[in-house]
Amino acid sequence: MKFFVDTAEIEPIRELAATGLLDGVTTNPSLIAKSGRDFMEVTREICEIVDGPVSAEVVALDHATMMKEAEILRKIADNVCIKVPLTVDGLKTCKALTGEGTMVNVTLCFSANQALLAAKAGASFISPFVGRHDDNGFDGMDLIEDIRLIYDNYDFATEILVASVRHTMHVLQAAKIGADVMTAPPKVIHDLFKHVLTEKGIEGFMADWAKTGQSIL
Numbered sequence: 001m002k003f004f005v006d007t008a009e010i011e012p013i014r015e016l017a018a019t020g021l022l023d024g025v026t027t028n029p030s031l032i033a034k035s036g037r038d039f040m041e042v043t044r045e046i047c048e049i050v051d052g053p054v055s056a057e058v059v060a061l062d063h064a065t066m067m068k069e070a071e072i073l074r075k076i077a078d079n080v081c082i083k084v085p086l087t088v089d090g091l092k093t094c095k096a097l098t099g100e101g102t103m104v105n106v107t108l109c110f111s112a113n114q115a116l117l118a119a120k121a122g123a124s125f126i127s128p129f130v131g132r133h134d135d136n137g138f139d140g141m142d143l144i145e146d147i148r149l150i151y152d153n154y155d156f157a158t159e160i161l162v163a164s165v166r167h168t169m170h171v172l173q174a175a176k177i178g179a180d181v182m183t184a185p186p187k188v189i190h191d192l193f194k195h196v197l198t199e200k201g202i203e204g205f206m207a208d209w210a211k212t213g214q215s216i217l
Contacts, residue, residue: 001175002052004161004183008035008042010049012186017049024052026105026127026163026183028083029059040076047077053125055105057083058093066093074102081105081124086114091121098122105161112146119156125181130174131164140164141173148178168192 002023005016008031016022025046032039043056056076058069066089070082074097081103084090094104098121105125106118110133118126128147130140147160159180165171168191174182 001179002159002181003189004053004055004181005189006031006163006165006183006185008032008037008046009186010042010045013046014049016186016189021189022050022052023181024054024081024183025050026055026083026161028055028057028107043073043080044076047079050079052079053081053103053105054079055081055083055107055125057107061085061087061089063089063092063096066090067096070097070102083107083127086118091117094118094121094123098124107163110143112143112150115147115158115160116150119151119154119158123158125159125161127161127163127183129164130162130170131166133164134166140170141177144174144177144179 003021004024004026005013005022006026007013008027013025032042035042047054056073058066060066060069066084073082074080082097083105084093085108086106090106094106097104103124105127106123107127109115109126109128115126115128128143133140133143144160144162151158161181161183162174162179163183165182165184165188167188171182171192
């Protein structure tokens with residue numbers, strides 16, 4: 001499963017990229033606003049750090065203006081992935097852009113039927129929001145299972161990008177189901193490293209090493 005980080009903050013992206021674990025980045029208008037930086041500038045900087053897809057979202061709601069915005073955004077770098085909402089105009093834009101060879105991430109997916117439409121429109125990625133689904137009394141992972149089944153039934157090339165990831169169990173469940181990608185805030189990715197027995201093991205090794213009085217350097 002590919003790991004994307006969901007942020008517009010440069011330092012966490014740089015840190016995770018250095019681990020070799022990072023396959024891409026997702027951003028949205030809310031994350032850009034939180035960063036307090038210029039949209040174009042921060043997107044360009046992220047694209048210089050990460051070789052994989054960097055999602056940059058259009059803010060227009062009509063097809064014609066979405067296309068104009070996408071034309072500007074995809075000139076930032078070759079790895080820009082245009083992010084569009086799951087609406088009629090969003091899927092029109094998706095179809096047009098993917099037909100021209102541009103990566104498209106269709107976002108705000110909350111049903112398997114919506115995911116089916118996005119795949120038929122040629123989406124590179126579909127972003128089902130599991131955390132928000134959970135918030136509204138549903139099981140977000142049931143949605144991922146349904147999309148995986150449908151995509152496998154028809155051999156769709158669209159990659160399932162599990163979004164709105166809230167905790168490490170979402171990551172584990174997504175991997176077990178066979179999602180192609182997950183995107184999570186930096187904290188969730190860092191939490192994947194943590195286990196009490198790993199920490200205790202390191203403490204034990206360090207204590208024993210100190211007793212030897214030796215040094216590798």
